[in-house]
Amino acid sequence: MEFVIGIILVLSFFGLAYYCVKGHNLMIGFLVIATIWTALSLLGTLVASPEFIAENEILQFGGDSGTSLVSILNNIYQSAPEGWGTTLVNVCWGAWFGRVLMETGIASTLIRKTVELGGDRPIITVALLNIVTAIIFTAMTGAGPVIAIGVIVLPILMSLGVPKAIAMFTFMGSVSAGMYLNPVLQWSQLRAFILAADEMPEFSFTWYATHWGYFALAISLVVVCILAGIYLKVSKPSHAWAAQTRGASEQKDAPLYALILPIVPVVLKIAFDFSVIGGFVIAGFAALFLCGRMKGSFKENCQLVNKLYYDGVVDTAPLIGFLLTLPMFNTCASYAAPYFKEVLGSFMPTNEYVICALFAALSIMGFFRGPLTLYGCGAATLGVLRGVGSFSAPFLFCVFTIPSTTVNVGSCITQSWIAWGLAYTKVESKxxxxxSIPFAYITSILLYVLTAFTVTGLTGSWLVS
Known part of the structure; x- marks a missing residue:
């Protein structure tokens, strides 16, 4: 019977994949699938063989085990979401900092100075804008900031004769490159899929950045720049857009000494393991003061800070809803893992190099919220993989962050800001x-090679099972 339960779970997994591909609400989808998996896992304990239950301690509850049905349900629906408090707080403060960079004009000033530096050489300007965009998005995250920077960058690129599809591709690709060093998206959110905030402290943002993150950002940025150059060489220039963005002539440049502030939170985190929120607060208030946005009365200044925080939280509201249901799914997946292992244990690879090769070859499955991206149904794949073998936290993190970032964040049309960009530029999705598909494949292959050389073979306290 445990095999039958496993088959039903696998079928529900593909049902979740189809649901995600169709673009339905992820919060509701993961809430429903968490409930289904919980029910099936608990039902399995009533019909599975005693030998199967004895082999899987997590399924032993009731009787003398001391674990009641109510405590399991409380763990899934209450304790799991509560455990993500740190992640949600980081998301909210990161969204606030993104709003500060927009309000003070620091982000737009960086873009304009970069264009001036590139002059009338489109390829040079594209490369410089890619670098600056990646730097900006090491600190900013969410649909609001991406759109705010996009309405500056995209018209500039298209006014230089860059075809609108290439402009879209190069901007979104550089956004995803910067996300590899983003302490909110890359660390607080994605790390929470693998470990709780207080688990395995040696797997820090500093360790991640120095061993893998810097290289991932650089590789992604180089690939998007090279592909943009190739695409420009084989395409015809287009001058359909005016060079000036709306309101740009009236916007005052931020002071030059304030332009370093976007990378301050990342530098503080990597160099001193300083708190993410502390970095946002320091850099955010420094930006407000240095750019003259805090010249009003105390009440007016408080209202400004409050408004920026409100706008930032609104930017991330759909994500927060998703993040509050995701830990329910992750927790119930641990109860479902023995049944998945019963069905898939003989098929799923347990060798880290084989996993890297397999994920690289199947990178296309990160598109459309597929089974490789953690922003789709990749959390289910993670649960299955953890159920069939023991892997280090850094390895699992890198394996799943590649399709979640390069494919989903920077290449897939189901991503909210890419969908906005398609409508804004009138680019056809095809x-x-x-x-974006060649970019996703080439970058993913290179990053899995990087993973194979840097984070495979870790043992001891790194192991997660």
């Missing part, structure tokens, strides 16, 4: 995918 034209965008023709450019």
């Amino acid at each position: 034209d965008y995918l023709k450019l």
